Amino acid sequence: MRSAARFAVWSYRHPKGLLLLFLLPPLLWLGVVYLGALFALLAQSFFSIDEFSGAIVRELTFKTYGELLSAANLDVIARTVLMAAAVTIAAAVIAFPIAYFAARYARGYLRAVFYIGIMLPLWSSYLVRVYAWKLILAKEGILNWVLVKLHLTWLLEALLSLPTLGGSSLSVSYFGTFLVFVYIWLPFMILPLQSALERVPRSVTEASADLGARPWATLRHVVLPLALPGAIAGSIFTFSLTLGDYIIPGIIGSSRPFIGQVVFLHQGTAGNIPMAAAFSVVPIVVMFVYLTLARRAGAFDAL
């Protein structure tokens, strides 16, 4: 009791000491385990591999980065970045009306239904959901069955006959990969968008209408700019999660690989840790460039 009182007095006299005491454990975790591991990874990418023995040569070199820029690897990077961009845009387009409704109109009971509806899929296993989608999208799957009943098979066939994007069925095409990515990451776009929209006072949109703006003009000049920071926050999730994922394209899609799969391959079967590390640097660089551009474009002005 007495020492507890002494500690209370000490912490009152040294507020900064108390703060340091509280922050030390998480700071150690962040600094050593989290960032430390990241830097260890980055360091690996400056090593190279001996082509004969397969052993890692621990000398600083850009050889691995040179190999990273081979045509085949650039192909993988371009494919992944394009997919991530497409998924992000689609997720934002689908998420916006949902988030707008939730932020503006859902109250009480409806609000609870909204949150559970968004979060429920996150409570089940990611793998189970991905495999479930494989069944939905398969040639004998439920989606195909519905389209047959609706006499819309021609639509699906037209879609699948597109070069590169198509395939013999949705579950082995880029379209399938895209659909599943959008489904899996959608909550990560809805939630930040909704919280951004919730911070827009109703009076601000009323003021826009009051000053002569039609609903579309209000959306364009007031609501969208104010929702943009939320969309950017959401896109950080959807974009970077797509950049790094190796499970979804492995289960659903054409056999052409994405960055995550290549990393998995290099550090597993191939045992080329430096190359795996170099590949992992790509999403970091892409995200850095993306956020810099977003900042330049004024996406964070409304924060």
Next chain:
Amino acid sequence: MNAVTSRSHAVEFERVTLRFGDIVAVDEVSLAIEHGEFFSLLGPSGSGKTSCLRMIAGFERPSAGRIFLDGAATEMLPPFRRDVNTVFQDYALFPHMTVRENVAYSLMIQRVAKAERNRRAERMLEKVRLDGMAQRKPAELSGGQRQRVSLARALINRPRVLLLDEPLGALDLKLREQMQEELKALQRDLGITFIHVTHDQQEALAMSDRVAVFNHGRVRQVSTPRDIYTYPANPFVANFVGVSNLLSATEAKALFGIDSALAIRPECIVLRRDADSDDAGDGDPDAKRLRLSAVVKDVVFQGHSHKLALDCGRGVTLTGVLEHQREKSLGLPRVGERLRLDIDRNDIQLLGEDA
């Protein structure tokens, strides 16, 4: 209160009702607001005054009844088609735009060329004395400055009617009094109809040409500030506007022999000591003055005056006020002292029913 006339008013309410579910926010309100008038909607919170303003702007649609702007029916007009602009209670500035972009917003919507709208925005900003602030963001301004931006933004289009929703509510007292004068001057200068919502009776009395007093969704009285204060139509108005002593018909009968509810302003009660040799009206029931005897129950210092609680017997306690100048000749009464109260018959306000 007002039948439909052929002459067009700036704004006219014809038996307007607004319901939110089971709640009746506005209950069969009829009003006519003239061109160029400074008109205040005064009432406690929840009395329906803001709902009336929002119906004029078009943010709410009447559940029943009609609203006319300049003689034209408004039921099919969305807010963006109404020649009416609003100064919002929270100012509702666009946080991602600069002050100039905020002020020029309506011009931008009308696709006015950029140079032209910047020029007009600058001129408007000068009018509200915010020149030099054009490049700032709303977050970098004080409350009073934001209020001016909101005003400039609403006025740049020269609307027929300007709606002000508690515009001074968030400002401190000094700034509020200064803005009252500025708003009044601006309104005289522009000749635009101002409709102003407030719960502050002093503000309504100071600024308005006419005041509508609201309670429970109904208009209880519409008149000039002077008439509202001097001749309140009912106990609610008497009590809400200024301070007043309200007496029920029974109390009035017992005290003065008058068979009606009535109100007496504290400043209309003249305090005298019993020993004073002013005998006017003594013993004459029809004399101009009513006379009472009261015991001082409490004396509270209020800066410019003292407030006195005066026990007149028969369960009636009146509030009196002793101005600084009068205190010099009378001396400050002590608690327990007996005073004589003289009240001019003309200062007694007979009240109707409080429906």
